[in-house]
Amino acid sequence: GENVEQHPSTLSVQEGDSAVIKCTYSDSASNYFPWYKQELGKRPQLIIDIRSNVGEKKDQRIAVTLNKTAKHFSLHITETQPEDSAVYFCAASTRGYQKVTFGIGTKLQVIP
Amino acid sequence: EPEVTQTPSHQVTQMGQEVILRCVPISNHLYFYWYRQILGQKVEFLVSFYNNEISEKSEIFDDQFSVERPDGSNFTLKIRSTKLEDSAMYFCASRSLGYGYTFGSGTRLTVV
Numbered sequence: 001g002e003n004v005e006q007h008p009s010t011l012s013v014q015e016g017d018s019a020v021i022k023c024t025y026s027d028s029a030s031n032y033f034p035w036y037k038q039e040l041g042k043r044p045q046l047i048i049d050i051r052s053n054v055g056e057k058k059d060q061r062i063a064v065t066l067n068k069t070a071k072h073f074s075l076h077i078t079e080t081q082p083e084d085s086a087v088y089f090c091a092a093s094t095r096g097y098q099k100v101t102f103g104i105g106t107k108l109q110v111i112p
Numbered sequence: 113e114p115e116v117t118q119t120p121s122h123q124v125t126q127m128g129q130e131v132i133l134r135c136v137p138i139s140n141h142l143y144f145y146w147y148r149q150i151l152g153q154k155v156e157f158l159v160s161f162y163n164n165e166i167s168e169k170s171e172i173f174d175d176q177f178s179v180e181r182p183d184g185s186n187f188t189l190k191i192r193s194t195k196l197e198d199s200a201m202y203f204c205a206s207r208s209l210g211y212g213y214t215f216g217s218g219t220r221l222t223v224v
Binding site for chain 1 (some may be wrong): 144153154155156157160168170203212213214215216217218
């Protein structure tokens with residue numbers, strides 16, 4: 001089955017700096033890669049996703065890149081703000097009804 | 113925005129007791145899932161459900177677990193004889209024919 005590796009497990013950045021979280025996946029059939037933000041005690045919320053026919057996607061301060069050959073994808077957050085502090089999960093899935101496999105999560109702390 | 117609703121938000125139960133966690137998925141979604149998250153760990157897949165039957169289950173989803181969609185709207189997860197290690201946050205999720213998941217707000221299960 002699919003295995004998603006994520007690093008780092010914790011990340012501290014100064015407010016205004018950029019944060020990068022990296023993930024790798026094992027199943028070459030995976031073609032959908034969502035990123036979730038989870039605040040303490042709350043549900044995972046989708047913040048951005050990318051499909052395998054796209055190499056990069058941007059939404060304001062958040063961008064994701066995908067390298068299908070190398071089977072890795074990354075989340076980039078620019079101009080970080082304290083409210084970006086949360087746990088971020090990468091995930092991989094195939095289309096249809098297949099499950100989403102999550103990475104271990106990255107606890108991001110943005111220091112004011 | 114449509115939501116996935118879960119009840120109860122918190123359930124405390126004694127070891128060996130049966131619990132039923134309830135979910136109301138988004139009305140036009142076709143695929144339903146249960147995930148769990150042990151405190152501080154990653155989100156783990158339990159089971160997927162489509163067309164009134166289980167489409168995939170993980171090794172976690174053993175004979176103690178069952179799912180049902182009894183009335184066309186509710187989607188339930190039953191744990192027959194709870195163990196201490198079943199203590200976790202349980203998330204229900206649903207999706208339509210596209211890719212995006214919507215997670216419910218979760219049920220925190222505490223087994224004592």
